[in-house]
Amino acid sequence: MDGQDFTDVETYGREKWLGELAQELKEESYRPEAVRQVYIKKSNGKMRPLGIPTLRDRVCQRAGMLVLGPVFEADLPTEQYAYRAGVDALCAVKEVHRLINLGHREVVDADLSGYFDSIPHAELMTSIARRIVDRRMLHLMKMWLEAKVEETDAGGEKKCTTRNRDEGRGIPQGSPISPLLANVYMRRFVLGWQRTSLAKRLGARIVNYADDLVVCCWRKADEALEGLRRIMTLLSLTVNEEKTRLCRVPEGEFDFLGYTFGRRYTPQGRAYLGSWPSKRSVKWMMEAIREQTDRRGLPREAVEVVKGINRKLNGWANYFRLGPVSKAYRAIDAYTTERLRRWLCDKRQERGRGIHRYPEEYLYKELGLVRLWMRTQGLPWAKA
16 A cells, blocks of 8 residues: 555665564554555455555564464364465365265355454454463554555545444455464364364364365254354354355265365266366356457467466466366366467457467467366376
8 A cells, every 4th residue: 555565675675674664563663554455356256355465564464474373373173274384275175075975975065254354353362362472462463453444436536444443353355464363263163163062963074264164964964054153153253144055965066165076977987976176166267268368468479378378277277186177177278279269360350260270289389378188197086
């Protein structure tokens, strides 16, 4: 929000800049700036608010993370997979796959309404204060939670609001400290769940990643859902009833972290329970390719456009590499070549679809376009 970037810091002098910031922290004169709120598109087409702190505040928060992270990491439950060293979203996907194959086939596919915006400050600070007693650090945390937010209205005018401080809830997504705070508060739910009889009686196991959550049960998932609602209400969180649903595998399917879980068949016709890239994830990737090959990008060189496409394709495939991915890879490859050919024809003002003018050999060898389907040769399970 202050218009400062890394270049400005280097010009001013990195050590001098850091030294002055450190001095403010020591003298307790440091005050965070307002957070700029922007919006990014989600895979379902809706917009997610993202809070972008200034570089100065991000450095402070990151320094706090380096100190506080190991303190809270020591006793975070294994059910939580987000923002932790040694585990990631794919670990959570593998755990759900393991559970449904071990018989936990009644699933609560849960969704919370605005988790990051709903976390109550008082309860969160109570959880933090159980581990951190330094009053200066606690004061810093409170200031970051209550920082002003700069928003741009429909008319393009900027204004600062104090919603988080006024309502006593919410942490800005996009701040370096937010992932830790989100995990600390979700830990309350996991511990509360473990203390109920549901976990043992229903064989109910939680898999959590940030605000994404599934509960895999041996039986009576409806009882697990009622228990989840009760605990979330006590935590001042709201279950999104429109998106939360019950599912029984293999009769039904459910999505989690971009993967669909359910019944699949081998080429020989044998049924198995597996996971694969969801239709929404494939659609999101195609939308990203469409934006990369938009007519507004015609002034760019073809090699530059292909580099942008390749970054998207490689990033997507690095995550969506579990289970039978060949069908999804082929669909994206076909869509990518079609869009790139159309872009080349538009750029050179040529008619037609460009199939003969721009064969696959030209796209893949001369322009260097990534071919996802070829990556499955290194994934033996992907061909199933």
